Ligand code: ADP
């Protein structure tokens with residue numbers, strides 16, 4: 452009897468397992484390819500500096516729902532999430548290319564609205580749109596962006612270079628974008644069951660804004676340079692803090708201790724999470740799409756940033772043997788779990 456070809460389900464590997472599997476099949480052959488698959492962005496040797504390259508794709512029905520995502524915001528977000536990965540390398544974005552797939556469900560005016568948002572983001576982050584591709588789509592809208600940046604060779608920050616004892620820092624606050632998404636989903640359902648009902652989102656403005664209009668934290672890249680701090684490791688928080696900490700730990704062969712009472716959670720986010728029967732701490736740890744920066748610094752650099760109003764220190768890098776621990780408000784150590792966004796598991 453003929454043996455059936457082996458079939459492995461994607462969910463068995465998960466998104467990151469699949470990427471690892473792809474990575475295994477490729478080796479670097481060009482001397483200028485300094486860093487390949489596995490970080491927020493790739494590094495290319497450009498003589499006196501590195502070119503930094505990253506790509507992120509947004510798909511209708513997976514990453515956005517046009518019933519509450521205005522196209523202008525979507526265009527802005529598509530650029531912002533890519534700039535965020537450039538920022539995560541401690542680099543400055545310079546150019547983007549934008550690929551779109553559209554069906555005839557969209558009008559010229561709709562695509563113009565999308566590009567209005569793209570233009571606004573390009574202006575804001577000082578990047579030039581230098582190309583792309585346009586194709587038809589048989590299903591929804593797809594936007595794929597590649598961003599190119601530049602970084603000094605001696606200040607580039609990767610994921611796998613944290614050291615034991617380094618202080619873990621997080622910018623802004625966490626969980627807002629996830630809670631914002633819950634608000635939008637609920638309002639959508641209310642609207643669908645009764646189109647007469649106009650959603651009142653004013654109470655949730657902050658969270659909804661964080662979901663629909665994320666910003667890349669380029670401001671902090673400039674602040675860090677001004678403070679004279681080069682993080683020992685950095686990445687952006689797109690899939691949830693816990694998931695990103697797992698990446699930093701596995702890359703750096705270390706563990707972490709994170710303190711629950713130090714997690715930056717906005718008051719409004721806290722209240723709304725409770726209103727939705729969600730644990731605010733879980734939202735902060737595992738909610739995605741905040742696009743804040745997670746970075747580690749040497750202990751001696753702490754003095755330089757302790758007064759920065761928008762950076763929280765949430766814990767420190769520990770030995771690998773101690774694993775990833777969350778120290779609760781009550782002082783108990785519990786293992787940190789990463790239930791962040793995985794495209795094949797959730
Ligand atoms: P981020 O969340 O920072 O955008 P990802 O988790 O999407 O990063 O990707 C992690 C790494 O894997 C990156 O270096 C990315 O370029 C690489 N990667 C992701 N998907 C693929 C793919 N299909 N082929 C090759 N490399 C990939």
Ligand code: MG
Nearest residue numbers: 491536687689
């Ligand atoms: Mg990233």
